[in-house]
Amino acid sequence: MADTMLLPVVEHATVLREDFPPLETKREERRVSGVRISDVLSAVGAAVGSLCLTTVIVTQLAPISGPIAFAAIAYIIFMVLYAMLVYLDESRPVVVDRVILVGVHTLALTVFATLGFVVIFSIVRGAEALPFLNFYTEDMSLAGPLDPLSDGGVVHAIVGTLIQITIALAITIPLGLTTALFLNEVPSAFSRFVRTIVEAMTALPSIVAGLFIYASFILLFGLEKSGFAASLAISVMMLPIMIRSADVVLRLVPMTLKEASIGLGAGQWQTVWRVILPTSRSGLVTAIILATARGIGETSPVLLTSGFTASLNVDPLHGPMVSLPLAIFQFVKSPEPTMIARGFGTAAVLMFIVLALFVVARIIGGQTIEVKERRAEGRRVFWATVSAPAVRATTAVVRVVGPQVTRAATATGRVVGPPLARAAAATGRVVGPPLSRAASTVRTTGDSLFATAAQAMRTFFSTVVTKVRALVTRITAKKDDSK
Amino acid sequence: MSLDSPRLLTTLRDPADVVFRGVARSGGIIVLTIMSLVGLFLGFRAWQALSVSGISFLTEQAWEPDSGRFGIAAVLVGTVLIALVAVVIAVPLATGTALYITEYAPRKIRSFLIGLVDLMAAIPSVVYGLWGFFFLQGNITPVSKWISTTFGWIPIFAVDGADPNDPLASVTVYTSSTFIAGIVVAFMITPIITSIMREVFAQAPLGEREGALALGSTRWGMIRSVVLPFGRGGMIGGTMLGLGRALGETIAVYMIISPVFVIQPHILQNGTNSVSSLIALRYGEATEFGTSALMAAGLTLFLMTLVINFGASAVVARSRSGASS
8 A cells, every 4th residue: 555655647648448348358269280281182182183094004004903903003093193192292201201101001000901801701601600699509510511500500619719828827827926926026046047038939830739649748758639738838938928927017016015024024925826816917917918828829739639520528538639720721622612611600700709808808908097096986977977967957857847747657557546446445355355354363363372472481581580589588598608 | 232233133924924935835836847848748759759860850851650761841831921921911011900909990990999909819720721711812913913924933932834825724733832821811910910010009108209200200200219219129029929920820721721741932832831730730640650750840840939939029128218117
C-alpha cells in the first residue's frame, strides 16, 4: 500500500478497450507426421509408371512368365522412377534416405508376408482334413492310403507328442533350472566351465542328438525304439536351450534385491526361494515354454529314435510311438492326395499347439508389475467411461418404460388374477385337508420327541448336580478334618 | 602382536544352504556329464570309422562305408552351399525387418511385430519343409531358369543339360536344387537373425541418435552412422547363429533335395546333399561300421557348428552392444 502511495501518478497513454473480444484459443491442430503430399504423390506416380512400363516390357519386349518375375521387374523400375522423382525436388542424401525407406519396408513386408503365407498355406491345404471329427479321435491303424478323410485320424500322433514332451519336460525342467541356478548362484571356475560346455551344446544339431540316443541306448544297450528313447533325444536337444535362456533370465535379477535379502539375514537358499525365483518366475516360465515349442516341433531326433507306427500307443517304454512332426513327414511321403491333406492337417494341429504354448508364454511373460498396473488403470478408465453412461441409460430407460410396465402388469393381473385365485382355492380345497392332517401328525410326533428329550436332559442334569454337590460336601468335610 | 595378525575369515553356512549348494552343484555335474557323454561318445564311435578311412574322409565323395570308400567331401560341400545360400538371402531380409521394427514401424504395432517374429522362430521346420516342397518347388523354377540362362556364364549358376533355346525342355533339371533348399532354410533362420539384430539395434544409445538427427542427418544417415556401427557385433553374431542353425537343419532339406554323392557346385541344378540329411537317409540300413561312419559325419557337423557358435559369442561379447547383455 505504502509503495503505491509513493509512485507518481501517470496518465495512461493508451486506454484498454473494455469491449476487447476474448482471446481466440482455438487453433489449428498441428500435423506432426513427417509425410508430405509430394512424398505420397511421387510414390504413387512411380508405382503407376512402373506398372505401365513393366506391362509393356513383359507383354511386348521380352516375354517373361510368372508372377514372381513380373513383381521383381516392376519393383526395380519402381525404385528407379521413385529415386528420379524425389531427385527433382530434394538433395542427394534425402534421395538415398527415401530409397532406403522404401527398401526397408519392402524387406519387412516380404518377410512377414512369406512367413504368414507359410502358415496360411499349411492351414488352407489342411482345411480339407480339419473339419472331420474323426481326424482328432481316431488313429491310422484301420485307414489305408486310399481311404477317404472320413476314416482315420491323428490321435496317435497327438497323444505321442504329448507323452514324449511330458517325459522330456520331467527330465529337463528340474535339471535345467537347477543347473541355471548353479551357474548363477554358486559361481566358481567349475560353474564357468559348465556354462561354456552348455553354450557349446546349443550348437548340437538335432539330428546328432537323435543319432547319439540311437547309437547308445538303442544299438548299444538294446533298448527298443520307443517313445521314451525319443523323449531322451528331445531332452538332450532341449536341455542346453533351456539352461541358456534360464541363465539369462536369472542374471537379470537385480543385485540390490539379493543384497537386501542377505542384509536382512536370509541365507542363500532363503534368498533363492523367496527373492530370486519369485522375481524371475515369468521369465523362467517363458524360457521353459519356448524350449518346449522347439522340442515339440523337432522331427529328426524322433525319426531316428521312436520308429513309426500307424496305431495308438500309450506305452512310452515299448513299441514305436509316433509324434506330430514325424506323422506329417510320413503322410506327405505318400503320393495320395488324401494322405497329403492329412499331412497338412497335422501340420495345422501342430502349429495350433505351438501357437497356444506361445500365447501362454506371452501372457505369463508379459506380467511385469508395470503391465499389471497399466491393466488395472485401463480397467478403471473403462468402468469410468462405460459404467457411468450405462447407469444413466438404464435409469432413463427405466423412467420411460417403467410406468408402462407397471400398467401392463396391473392389466395382466386384473385379467389373469381371478382365474388364478380360483384355481389356487380349488387346489387348496383338495390338497389342504391331507396336508393339515400330515402337519398335525408331525406336530404330535415332535411334541412327544421334545418331551422325551427334555425329560432325559432333566434327569441327566439332576444327577450331575447331585454328584457335584456330594463331591463338594466330601471335600469340605476333608478340609475340616485336616484342620 | 596378536592384534596385528590377520583374522581367518570363515563362512558358516546354514544347513539349508549347504543342501541347496549341493543339489545345485550336482545338477551342474549331471548336465556336464550328459553333455560330455554326447561329445565323447560321438568322438569314440567316430574314431572307429576315422581310423579306417584316415585323411580320405575329408576328400572322398562317395558314401559306401562297408566297402571302405566313404568321405564327406560331397555332403560337406552341399551342406555349406545350402547354408551359404540361406545366409545370403536371410541376412538382408533380417536386417531390413529388424531395422523396420526398431526404426520405422509405428510405435503401436512394434511389440506385436516383436512377438510375431519370436513366434515365427518357433514354427516347426517340417512346416517350412511342406511349404518348400509343395509350393516353392513349383513356383521358383522359372526364376532358376532365368538366372541360369542370364548368368550361366558365372560357373556356380550354370546348369548342365539345360537348353535355354528349347521351349519344351523339362524343368526338372531345376528342381530339388541347392538354391531351393537354401531359400527354405533362409526363411527358417530369418526370424532368429531378426530377433538378435532387433535386440542390439534397440539398444543403440538415444543420445547419439538424437545427436545425429540434431546435426541435420536424415533417418538413414542416423542409422548408418549410429545404429549400424553400434549393432555390428550383434549383426555378425546373429548371422553366425543363423548359419549354425542352417548347417544343422535336417528335415526341410531332406524333403526337398534329391541326394547325390558328388560335389555339386551348380547351385541351381537338381541334386545336392547335406550331412544331416545323409544321416536321416542312411541310419536305418547302416551296419555297425556304417553307423560309426555316420557318427563321424555328425561329429564333423557338430564341430563346425561349434566353431561358428563360439565365434559368434566371441564377436557379440567383444562388440560394444554385447558388453551389457
